[in-house]
Amino acid sequence: MLINSVTTIYFSPTGTTKKIINSIVKGMGIVNDKIVDLTLPKARRDDGIPLIDGEIVLIGVPVYEEKIPEIVYPFLANLKGNGSPVVLVSVYGNIGDGIVLNQLDFIAQKSGFKVVAAGSFIGEHSFSTEEIPIAQNRPNNDDLNKAEEFGKNIIKKIENINSLEDVSFKIPQGKLPLMAKIVPKNSARLFTKTPFADxxxxxHCNICVKLCPVSAIDKGTLEINEKQCLRCFCCVKMCPKKARKIIYKPKLLVSKVLTIKNRIIKEPKIYL
Structure with a gap:
């Protein structure tokens, strides 16, 4: 099979998932691509479900509380695969990749895609700060090179088969840690304060207002709606003046737990 076009679908508030997806596409050597960026609310409207016209599809999401971010799940579940091959990608902050690839696999199969490859990659954790760096500056060059190599190997795999029916593929079952099972949804709000603007x-550049994936920031006051805030901390990491910061609660406990869990440097996992 020959592949000449790709549709990429991703959610990437701080840009790490986007970097990985772009590197995979670069490795594929495909120029003719269609991008569906789900980061901003207008892209996730019910009438915005795209027609899949790429010969292969890439779906990438960050790991939130060991799962797919809730706000993109309905959009992804409504996709129509029409038998297209799909590559599934998760990006997590070096703590745990959870069950995101399994969830994406379930959605893809139910939506009529044929899963041909998958991978979990590392990106800087949303909670990362200068004092408590968690996978800081990742994906790094090594990560991006591995993503690019992944793209090359996907194309090789596809080119060496006559039909998608020849693809035998299984993603290992992920695990949910005990904490993820017992804490309520949106538990990130339990461990961090709403990032107010200094x-x-x-x-007043309003970059935080424009980039917020849930439109939680008031344009006039720059205050954040606590109930809407995802704690993706896009508003912190993208602020050119560093007017917002991440504050843990309780500070000492959260800092200690994150430091312990971040001791082992994780590497991408590739499934082909």
């Missing part, structure tokens, strides 16, 4: 530093 108006002595803020230049």
């Amino acid at each position: 108006m002595s530093k803020c230049s």
